[in-house]
Amino acid sequence: MKKVFFATMLAISIINFSFTEDTNPLIGRWEWSTKHVEGPLTILAVFKTNGIYDGFANKKNFVTGTYQVKHDTLFIADPICNAKYNATYKLKFFGKQDSVQFNVIQDTCAQRRKGIDGFVYKRLPAAKK
């Protein structure tokens, strides 16, 4: 009986683990663009499978931080604001998860809020290597 229990637990944990890994809908490249008088500005966010994300402005890296997705909530930290402080944002996906809106739940970092809160990022095709 014990064996069956442990086997079931193991199976559940494997299924759960692969489910979480495979279905993190944020993994990938997301873009938001605007035009200023000085020229166009494109922000690219790359969420990697290892829990690291990079932000780029006109293809220039401007931030590297850590993130985690739990259900519809994003936990995000970076050294500009405070690497040890996790801000939280609610994720709202559209269509076939081809765009996402970040809505602040809690973030003490005004700069990050300014760049994320309420913005809709469009998913980009995976980068060619």
Place this chain on the structure above:
Amino acid sequence: MKKLYYFTFFAAFVIIMSMAAFNSSEPATKESLGEMLFSDPILSGNRKISCSSCHKAEFAFADTIAISPGVSGRTGTRNAPSVMNSALQASFFWDGRASTLEEQALLPVANPVEMNLPIALAIKRLNRDKKYRKAFYRVFNQYPNATNLALALAAFERTLETNNSPFDDWRLTDNENAVSTSVKRGFLLFNGKARCFQCHFGPDFNNSEFRNIGLFDGKLLTDSGRAVLTKKKTDLGKFKIGPLRNIALTAPYMHNGRFKTLREVIDYYNDPDKVVPHSIGRDPLLSTPINLSEQEKEDIEEFLKSLTDKRFIKDLSS
């Protein structure tokens, strides 16, 4: 008769072709007009120096000496910064006295210790020059004036963006081989123990702030920086945080060009008191030594070198 005909035809062909070639090299955009102006000594009082005399393309549009000489060898007090990667900057000059590239573009032209040409005179000169009169009219539908001169120079400067360094390659394309393990360690130190990231962050590794890094002591180091503009005591010795892209090419460093190498810069930040013991108003971030090991210093230097755009890397290694 036939010979004369062929000769005339040939001569006409040569003239037309050479005119066409000449016309095609005439600037047709504000960017190309700005590029032409940037390298033309017409914008200096004695017609001997241009913007490119102090902002040299091969050194990421910076200079290699602490203080660049202006017209007739006159010198100011500050190091010529790189004009690359200025599109996203919030202010210009070490003290931030200009808030747009257009505003920035004309100030060195008129500055008596730089190009020493009053703007009204510069405009007169450009209007007397057939080539420029024609080019400005073509680009702006107007003859040269202060506004379109600034627009052209600023437009050229906005083309000088670089985002193709080994560091960008590593972060953007996940190319783990783009940089060495030393660079990767340096990046972690930059963001952590070395505290660099507290001020040097953003697409060009500087934010829009002004900081006092301790190079003001009121005795030997007397440039009061931002305070000259704001008249605030709290701005004494504060300067614009310098962008770091292509930094390996833009020595010497700091507002006064005091440090000749990146290693000197890192050594300074590691323990500022050893270099300037009685600074006034130094930022609290630099109040204690960082205690970097030799390996850590080397790693940070390697990281900084990885911010060099690939167009310059050949030059850097030769």
